[in-house]
Amino acid sequence: MKAYKLHGPKSLENFKLGDYDEPVVRDHEVKIQVKAVSLNYRDWALANGWFGYPGEKLPFIPFSDAAGLVTEVGASVTKFQPGDRVAVNFFPDWHDGAFTAAKTARSLGGSTDGVLAEYVAFPEDAVVKVPDFFSFEEASAFPCAGVTAWHALVVEGRLRPTDTVLLQGTGGVSIFGLQIAKLLGAQAVITSSSDEKLAQAQALGADLLINYKQTPNWEEKARELTHGEGVNYVVEVAGQMARSIKALKAGGSIFQIGAVGGPNEEAPNLAMLPINTQRLQGIYVGSAQMLDDLFKAFDRNQIKPVVSETFRFDQVKDALTYMGNGSHFGKIVVQVG
Structure with a gap:
């Protein structure tokens, strides 16, 4: 599969597209064909070396917000099946309840691999169904912002x-x-x-x-x-x-x-x-339950998120530059598949 990885020292020059093995699905995980990812200011800051995370290991797959299609589920998965439209939560270990240090120790595209890849795999409790009202591009806008x-x-x-x-x-x-x-x-x-x-x-x-x-x-x-x-x-x-x-x-x-x-x-x-x-x-983002509640609230009231600009997968550096210029209104999205 194609995926971007950020190599050190961190800069856009070390933001490289390569070929990697697709993730192997474990018992409680779902495999997702990523269709769209959205950018956050954090992604621009990380790509430009503004800050890092304790225990961070380079290279890593950047970006935290993705929506896509479930293609495979682990043997113990009960919430999803192939063909489901889903989004991934920013914190893979914060499923519900109040903030704790343990729940937020891993954050996608920072202290652990993110989503800027053609395929990703995450525990089913870190994944939320996307209502049909939203396109993949729109759905990818929700998880962090x-x-x-x-x-x-x-x-x-x-x-x-x-x-x-x-x-x-x-x-x-x-x-x-x-x-x-x-x-x-x-x-x-x-x-x-x-x-x-x-x-x-x-x-x-x-x-x-x-x-x-x-x-x-x-x-x-x-x-x-x-x-x-x-x-x-x-x-x-x-x-x-x-x-x-x-x-x-x-x-x-x-x-x-x-x-x-x-x-x-x-x-x-x-x-x-x-x-x-x-x-x-x-406020440090939130739980998968919050993401699910947000999707349902916007779906029920027929509210679309605001997507400012959409880029192709081979234009990720252009998308980051566009974010750095501060000319966007709402969210910036990269189409993956």
Whole structure:
């Protein structure tokens, strides 16, 4: 089979396509013919050597998000059969329940082989059925970005129609967050440096728009737009914690997810959180059960994920470069088979 592997030292030059043996299916595993994979900021950062994982062994198969067709099942598998359409969870060992270190010790395309290959094999509990409503390309968009937003706003936030959510930028997590907020009837504030992207977000239901290039103090604008109260939730992906705290309502929560904006020297005043009974909650993707719930919620309400651009399997480096340019809106997908 064809597969990409990232060889050290990490860089796009060491992101190589090769021929490898297909995976052998064990008792509790399913073999999947990968049809599509989607990119996350983490994939770009790993490919460019921004960070690594303890115990990481190069070379490894990168990327974490895949959808495809079951072609073979192990002798003890009960949930799937050949021909099923499935997606793979980001954490192969986090099936259900709350976060633990053991459940998240292995993450696809980082501390263990990922999905950028024609065939993969995973335990059946790490795999989720894909509703017919979604194409393989659309289904591949859900596992990391979608589950992260769902975990934050639904599982931890228990979002209500009377809440206001602030979403930073228009990448995968933020756009899923926007769609989830509108699904649950909440008010959504979204930021971007592009009026064109803000218009796209508005078409998806965004209620309040902030161009942070034109309004650098976007946290003040967020308070102004919410009549001085601030927002109930911030989905913090940009690494702008100090500003996010200032945008937050008393009793509100910040869900800390990433730092796609790069290093930020402005230190947050965390001492103010307990005074305002505010909460800072780290979110690290989620479980296979969360992925299943997310698929069902979007399927039932006939909501499609937003795919910005689709690339061929031989264009993976182009897809990564496109992500690095920051011009996408929603998710970037690579077609595999």
